[in-house]
Amino acid sequence: xxxxxxxxxxxxxxxxxxxxxxxxxxxxxxxxxxxxxxxxxxxxxxxxxxxxxxxxxxxxxxxxxxxxxxxxxxxxxxxxxxxxxxxxxxxxxxxxxxxxxxxxxxxxxxxxxxxxxxxxxxxxxxxxxxxxxxxxxxxxxxxxxxxxxxxxxxxxxxxxxxxxxxxxxxxxxxxxxxxxxxxxxxxxxxxxxxxxxxxxxxxxxxxxxxxxxxxxxxxxxxxxxxxxxxxxxxxxxxxxxxxxxxxxxxxxxxxxxxxxxxxxxxxxxxxxxxxxxxxxxxxxxxxxxxxxxxxxxxxxxxxxxxxxxxxxxxxxxxxxxxxxxxxxxxxxxxxxxxxxxxxxxxxxxxxxxxxxxxxxxxxxxxxxxxxxxxxxxxxxxxxxxxxxxxxxxxxxxxxxxxxxxxxxxxxxxxxxxxxxxxxxxxxxxxxxxxxxxxxxxxxxxxxxxxxxxxxxxxxxx
Amino acid sequence: xxxxxxxxxxxxxxxxxxxxxxxxxxxxxxxxxxxxxxxxxxxxxxxxxxxxxxxxxxxxxxxxxxxxxxxxxxxxxxxxxxxxxxxxxxxxxxxxxxxxxxxxxxxxxxxxxxxxxxxxxxxxxxxxxxxxxxxxxxxxxxxxxxxxxxxxxxxxxxxxxxxxxxxxxxxxxxxxxxxxxxxxxxxxxxxxxxxxxxxxxxxxxxxxxxxxxxxxxxxxxxxxxxxxxxxxxxxxxxxxxxxxxxxxxxxxxxxxxxxxxxxxxxxxxxxxxxxxxxxxxxxxxxxxxxxxxxxxxxxxxxxxxxxx
Numbered sequence: 001x002x003x004x005x006x007x008x009x010x011x012x013x014x015x016x017x018x019x020x021x022x023x024x025x026x027x028x029x030x031x032x033x034x035x036x037x038x039x040x041x042x043x044x045x046x047x048x049x050x051x052x053x054x055x056x057x058x059x060x061x062x063x064x065x066x067x068x069x070x071x072x073x074x075x076x077x078x079x080x081x082x083x084x085x086x087x088x089x090x091x092x093x094x095x096x097x098x099x100x101x102x103x104x105x106x107x108x109x110x111x112x113x114x115x116x117x118x119x120x121x122x123x124x125x126x127x128x129x130x131x132x133x134x135x136x137x138x139x140x141x142x143x144x145x146x147x148x149x150x151x152x153x154x155x156x157x158x159x160x161x162x163x164x165x166x167x168x169x170x171x172x173x174x175x176x177x178x179x180x181x182x183x184x185x186x187x188x189x190x191x192x193x194x195x196x197x198x199x200x201x202x203x204x205x206x207x208x209x210x211x212x213x214x215x216x217x218x219x220x221x222x223x224x225x226x227x228x229x230x231x232x233x234x235x236x237x238x239x240x241x242x243x244x245x246x247x248x249x250x251x252x253x254x255x256x257x258x259x260x261x262x263x264x265x266x267x268x269x270x271x272x273x274x275x276x277x278x279x280x281x282x283x284x285x286x287x288x289x290x291x292x293x294x295x296x297x298x299x300x301x302x303x304x305x306x307x308x309x310x311x312x313x314x315x316x317x318x319x320x321x322x323x324x325x326x327x328x329x330x331x332x333x334x335x336x337x338x339x340x341x342x343x344x345x346x347x348x349x350x351x352x353x354x355x356x357x358x359x360x361x362x363x364x365x366x367x368x369x370x371x372x373x374x375x376x377x378x379x380x381x382x383x384x385x386x387x388x389x390x391x392x393x394x395x396x397x398x399x400x401x402x403x404x405x406x407x408x409x410x411x412x413x414x415x416x417x418x419x420x421x422x423x424x425x426x427x428x429x430x431x432x433x434x435x436x437x438x439x440x441x442x443x444x445x446x447x448x449x450x451x452x453x454x455x456x457x458x459x460x461x
Numbered sequence: 462x463x464x465x466x467x468x469x470x471x472x473x474x475x476x477x478x479x480x481x482x483x484x485x486x487x488x489x490x491x492x493x494x495x496x497x498x499x500x501x502x503x504x505x506x507x508x509x510x511x512x513x514x515x516x517x518x519x520x521x522x523x524x525x526x527x528x529x530x531x532x533x534x535x536x537x538x539x540x541x542x543x544x545x546x547x548x549x550x551x552x553x554x555x556x557x558x559x560x561x562x563x564x565x566x567x568x569x570x571x572x573x574x575x576x577x578x579x580x581x582x583x584x585x586x587x588x589x590x591x592x593x594x595x596x597x598x599x600x601x602x603x604x605x606x607x608x609x610x611x612x613x614x615x616x617x618x619x620x621x622x623x624x625x626x627x628x629x630x631x632x633x634x635x636x637x638x639x640x641x642x643x644x645x646x647x648x649x650x651x652x653x654x655x656x657x658x659x660x661x662x663x664x665x666x667x668x669x670x671x672x673x674x675x676x677x678x679x680x681x682x683x684x685x686x687x688x689x690x691x692x693x694x695x696x697x698x699x700x701x702x703x704x705x706x707x708x709x710x711x712x713x714x715x716x717x718x719x720x721x722x723x724x725x726x727x728x729x730x731x732x733x734x735x736x737x738x739x740x741x742x743x744x745x746x747x748x749x750x751x752x753x754x755x756x757x758x759x760x761x762x763x764x765x766x767x768x769x
Contacts, residue, residue, distance in 0.1 A: 019727055026716050030717055034713050034748075044705075120655050121653060122653075187699060276697060277696060279699070392700065397701075411680055411681040411684050415677055449654070453649055454649045454650060457650035458650065
């Protein structure tokens with residue numbers, strides 16, 4: 001390598017690992033994240049809402065520069081990558097070497113340098129006050145000390161210097177974990193009813209679930225990165241049962257799904273009842289309870305629709321408004337008259353939308369049948385309970401946890417600071433020159449220094 | 462379910478105590494010789510803290526879980542955190558000159574909580590997503606860190622007022638004796654101790670130190686809170702990070718305080734810059750804590766929202 005190239009390399013590394021670059025990147029990321037927070041993001045609100053808000057032309061313009069999805073735009077990812085690279089370089093070149101030196105005993109310094117320390121003073125030396133007495137006082141304050149001829153060096157809190165290294169190790173571990181997850185992990189959503197199951201499948205561009213060749217099972221599409229090295233499990237995940245528990249008021253308290261994971265021979269590998277905040281975890285796949293609902297399949301004049309059944313004042317119903325004041329109340333029911341087998345039926349009431357008390361049963365339709373209400377024909381294909389499950393594989397998580405622990409430990413370790421004190425005797429003036437410095441929280445160190453000097457001066461008097 | 466009479470009683474005692482403490486601290490600020498009053502201020506504030514703790518315990522018993530599930534409860538705990546953080550800092554670093562303004566902010570939080578619509582204060586059951594022990598380890602560290610950042614920001618403002626308004630007019634009672642060398646000399650038992658100082662006056666040094674200490678206490682708590690949030694999200698929704706507005710806003714806040722701590726490593730950075738970062742920080746905390754819902758950024762953290 002010629003001289004120029006060498007010089008360029010040194011200058012580049014100097015600049016690339018500078019605190020200035022790190023802070024500049026921090027500021028840019030903070031600003032762009034703020035922009036991304038304030039502007040509505042497409043993945044959160046959907047494209048339609050953005051078109052409505054900005055108009056089609058402006059939407060296209062904003063989309064082309066990444067302002068409709070800041071957190072996935074190339075420039076945001078570029079900033080994060082730059083920060084990641086800066087962090088790796090800074091850690092290796094600046095931060096970790098400091099950790100190596102953290103426990104090195106401070107070197108001797110000259111009298112003039114002691115006088116220039118952030119805090120210093122001169123005390124008359126005599127039989128009551130010499131370096132060994134100062135050493136004793138410092139030891140009392142938990143300093144490690146060393147006396148060499150007429151010079152004293154004391155240090156405490158060296159381990160606080162590890163704070164930055166431990167935090168950086170933590171952040172780097174988390175970054176590595178995220179990279180593994182991004183490159184090999186996947187996630188997806190599916191809605192299934194009882195006794196149905198699903199296979200996790202790569203369906204390419206298709207994002208909605210499709211029926212499998214097995215009648216009762218589905219193929220659940222995954223979402224993953226364009227560059228991907230992961231593998232999909234061959235398991236069938238089956239919902240044995242799903243139900244909800246309500247508070248007395250009718251508000252949902254918790255949703256449950258009883259799940260089994262089956263292998264290719266339909267042999268059960270594991271089974272668990274999950275609920276929100278308590279997922280099923282099996283060999284790197286996690287299945288979460290995400291939402292829950294009952295839906296009636298009906299047809300209005302031949303057009304089929306799915307209506308969500310909700311708890312309204314203790315009744316499980318759906319209301320379809322027909323005009324501003326009249327509507328139809330649909331109530332799926334399995335109540336059977338005495339002595340008959342229960343049938344899946346849909347009770348239809350006419351209701352007045354302004355008056356809660358007005359409700360009149362006008363017809364009952366059996367599953368698979370139709371009924372005519374004036375000009376409207378209503379068909380009923382049954383009511384089913386769908387449990388919304390979310391699944392994911394997050395292989396990087398194993399690294400995330402230790403990474404997080406290191407980050408937290410690091411910021412806690414960095415809380416204190418390394419404190420150093422030097423003292424020397426000037427044989428001509430017979431004075432002890434003593435001074436010290438601390439990495440951080442200097443005010444606290446000055447107080448401690450004053451306290452030590454005050455104790456020593458009392459001895460001197 | 463309605464709030465119990467005991468909870469209301471202790472909440473009111475706490476609020477009134479903060480109000481009284483405000484006036485006491487204001488008097489001692491105007492006349493620093495009133496040392497007995499200073500102690501009285503501390504005692505009043507301590508009474509307020511204890512009453513608020515009792516009110517929270519009553520609420521916790523009624524709910525049968527740690528009371529942090531809506532905006533009202535989070536504001537009450539935020540007020541608790543402000544008072545607790547202030548009392549801790551007053552005991553440790555003698556920041557009683559800032560007492561009046563900190564209590565004024567605590568009072569504002571009390572008033573905001575009281576002003577919320579009645580149905581927000583009612584004792585309500587938890588929605589499925591919030592039924593987790595993570596709730597109690599995710600939110601409180603964040604609220605305590607916000608309280609510390611608030612006190613830090615008040616101190617930053619104090620610093621800027623000192624540097625831009627009080628010192629230039631020569632009104633400061635104790636300007637550093639040797640400003641050009643930035644050395645302050647203090648005599649203890651006849652021994653002169655020289656301290657190099659970064660700042661232009663002892664008061665500026667004091668404000669700078671208080672801000673720094675608040676941030677060094679607050680930053681680990683913010684880090685713990687955000688990480689716990691990520692772990693909870695992973696547990697409940699299957700993703701550590703979803704770029705939800707509250708998450709990204711918390712990230713901005715984290716970056717701002719990380720900037721502060723990194724700037725502090727560089728001795729050349731002026732106290733003015735640090736104080737400004739402290740103020741930007743509290744603006745970000747406000748946006749994270751209340752702004753995300755007030756300005757309708759949307760997202761998953763809608764629990765803290767005022768519902769109609």
